[in-house]
Amino acid sequence: MFNSIYPYTQEIIAEYQEHTESEIATKLLKGEKAYRELLRTPLEKRCQWMAGVAKSMRDNVKEHATLITREMGKTLKEATAEVLKCAATIDFYVENIGGMLSPRIISSDASKSYVSYEAKGIILAIMPWNFPYWQVFRFAIPNILAGNAGILKHASNVSGCALAIEKLFVESEFPEGTFQSVLLSSKHIEPIIADPRVQGVTLTGSTPxxxxxxxxxxxxxxxxxxxxxxxxxxIVLKDADIQEAAKVAVQGRMQNAGQSCIAAKRWIVEQPVVADFTAAVKAILSQLKQGDPMLESTQMGPMARLDLAAELGKQLQSSTAQGAHLELGGTWEGCNFAPTLLTGITSDMTAFREETFGPLAVVIAAANEEDAISLANETEFGLGSALWTKDLEKAARLATQIESGNVFINAMVRSDARLPFGGVKQSGYGRELSLEGTHEFLNVKTVYIH
Structure with missing residues (x-):
């Protein structure tokens, strides 16, 4: 059994039975049948069906958002935005998928040669709880429009979200089995990966x-x-707009209670402006209201699980024991973790060396811009990064030196259907979204005609 627990109160709100081997076998059979049917369906029809999914999401946005909030704790406002972002991404792909799937003509010694992009089968998605709709839809939309079928193994604490997403496709005009959810623990995932009908696996989650x-x-x-x-x-350089940088830093760190792979986890600030930046972010953080995620006035909800809050607490305590200074917060009760700020962080401290997945912000002083880039790259991860400076030529030059899959200049790192998204180093490989993400699980077929 999988329990769904409301993080704010620890109330068990639902129980779900794990799927049996027989049920999973049936789902794989349906998925293969749906894939074969999608291959025979014109792209225009698939787009029409997907647009119907977007309409259903918008028509029932409150129901979907409430489910997200109840299962993993983000504010209802954030959950609503997440659902609407999924619907907007459907709009983008419906409008642009034709161009992404069009054959690419290549000049050669052939009478005609080109690359076609063709569906391959069932794609297995193993997805996390922190954005329980968005992470799923950014995989599902382009793959299903391209003709693949999808099977979702979601995090067990958001099983209700997994089944609700499946229901959206069941109630659409897509063939039965186009998108299905399987409820099972990770230790039972190997037979699905091994199945020859499954042609690819996409995972968003921890490095282990x-x-x-x-x-x-x-x-x-x-x-x-x-x-x-x-x-x-x-990274905040000395010529940055400090007030704007501080506002976006707090937003980038504290959205979703800090539980985001691309959260602004290390604030690296050039020494001349450390004091001003620290004062600015502290003032904003001190006004941030954490509490009941269902209330409109709440700006930050609880963390998703007790063990996650406890782990962040250990990282906080370890860092202060190593010499970090607690400027603000540092308290938690259950999953309700106060927005917390540490200063005096150095590269040998826990809050620098480890990924902190929660509302813990840290200020790291850099001697100069070269030191700032060096500190930014002193990590095993390389997913996203932000750089703040008024000198855009310098920003473009420094962006090439930052080891990450995304560099946002004077803006918060975010995923956007128009832009490819992914990381380097221990943050993974491959891309989601945009043209590059759409092609990841397609057969890039060369056709040569003599």
Whole structure:
């Protein structure tokens, strides 16, 4: 049994039975049948069906958002925005997928040669709880429009979200089995990866989870895309707009109660403006209201699980024992963790070396811009990064030196359907979204005509 627990009160709100081997076998059979039917369906029809999914999401946005909040704790306002972002991404792909799937003509000695992009089968998605709709839809939309079928193994604490997403596709005009959810623990995932009808695996989650899945996928020669952990640097140079940088830093660190792979986890600030930046972010953080996620006035909800809050507490205590200064917060009760600020962080401290997945902000002083880039790269992760400066030519030059999959200049790191998204180093490989993400699980077929 999987329990769904409301993080704010620890109330058990639902119980779900794990799927049996027989039920999973039936789902794989339906998925293969749906894939074969999608291959025979014109793209225009698939787009029409997907647009119907977007309409249903908008028509029932409060129901979906409430489910997200009840299962993993983000504010209802954030959950609503997440659902609407999924619907907006459907709009984008419905409008642009035709161009992304069009054959690419290549000049050669052939009478005609080109690359076609063709669906391959069932794609397995192993997804996390922190954005329980968005992470799923950013995989599902382009793959299903391209003709693949999808099977979702969601995090067990958001099983209700998994089934609600499945229901959206069941109630649409898509063939039965186009998108299905399986409720099972990770230790039982190997038979699905091994199944020859499954042609790829995409995972968003921790780096250890990515290593485990990549090993299994390699064993069975399955393509993988991994979007893993992050310890994103948020670099503030001395010529930056300090007040604007401070506002976006807090937003980037504290949204979703800090539980985001691309959260601004390390604020690296050039020495001349450390004091001003610290004062600015402290003033904003001190006004941030954490509490009941259902209330409109609440700006930050609880963390998703007790063990996650406890782990963040250990990292906080370890860092202060190592010499970090607690400027604000530092208290928690259950999953309700107060927005917390540490200063005096150095590269040998826990809050610098480890990924902190929660509302813990840290200020790291850099001697100069070269030191700031060096500190930014002093991590095993490389997912996202932000750089703040008024000198855009300098920003473009420094962006090439930052080891990450995304660099946002004077802006908060975020995922956007128009832009490819993914990481380097221990943050994974492959891309989601945009043209690059759409092609990840397609057969890039060369056709040569003499």
């Amino acid at each position: 989870a990515g290593k485990s899945v990549a090993a299994l996928a390699g064993k069975y020669i399955k393509k993988t895309v991994l979007e893993l952990g992050g310890s994103d640097p948020f």
